[in-house]
Amino acid sequence: MISKGKLGDEGYSDWHHDTNRVKEHEISLDRLTNRNKWFDMRKRLNLNETIDKVQYEQFKKERDCWKQVFLQIIAIVKFLAKHNLAFRGSNEKLYKKGNGNFLGVIEMLEEFDPVIKEHVRQITNDELHVYYLGHMIQNELIFLIAQEIKKELIKTIKEEKYYSVILDCTPDSSHQEQMTIIVRYLKLSYNFVTVEEFFLGFLNVDDTFRKGLFDITIEELKSFGLEIDDMRG
Structure with missing residues (x-):
């Protein structure tokens, strides 16, 4: 028979009576003792009075x-x-x-x-x-910072709602075709209207025909959470 209050280390399989067993565990001597030890430890940590x-x-x-x-x-x-x-x-x-x-x-x-x-x-x-x-931590920090910047840019674009996209393809040093994606929108601030453009990244392109470029652009915009119906150019 499973002893009362040993829910944490002996296991339990009688789930029809789990409510009673949890209540027994809550008032068990082991749990109350450990809880008091933790409260005492937390108090001594706050007062800087621990042995270590x-x-x-x-x-x-x-x-x-x-x-x-x-x-x-x-x-x-x-x-x-x-x-x-x-x-x-x-x-x-x-x-x-x-x-x-x-x-x-x-x-x-x-x-x-x-x-x-x-x-x-x-x-x-x-x-x-x-x-x-080293270069690995540099690259990781660049990536993390870029991700945070991109989140803020996309948030701003969503707030302004309507946008246009600018695309351009060029091969990189390894002859991999890459397409830049830039989002352009109007920023409204009081009585001022300004045109903003944000570079959102490079896309590797295998299909440079119109249908292929269209599909990869739509897929990327969806990954940003931008509504296709809000695109105006």
Whole structure:
């Protein structure tokens, strides 16, 4: 027979009487004891009175330090992308010739910013094995920022309702045909009307005939959540 109050570790299969068993669990000694322990732990955490106070303070310090490192890395990514500057050079090592703009900015900040200075010191002394300065984290941050920007652009387009699209095809360096998609709309603000254009991305195109271009455009607009009936050009 399953003992009362052991719902959390012994399991239960008599679902016809599950309501009674849950009630038994709620007033069981184990649950009440664990709940009181958690309340006591939460209180001591808030008052900084835990046994592992030193370790917890060290954890918070490291967490805050990594947060500052990431904020600065994100700021560098945004700066380089905004000014249309290349990120990488011929290698990905700090203080090496030709390591590109991203690492170059890290080197510059290291001279003035204590957070980056300590981060670079740990890297150069082999105290860190993961330091988030490589091309993979750069690409991931670019992608995430681009996704957030696109969400805001689409939100703005939906608010203005009516729009037109501008399309253009060109092959890339690998001879893959790509089509740019740009949305154009009127922005109404008090007594002013302005024409806005937003670039929403590249689309890989395999069929360059009219029907193929039409189908891929419609599919992309639907993925944005834009109503086809609101298109005016």
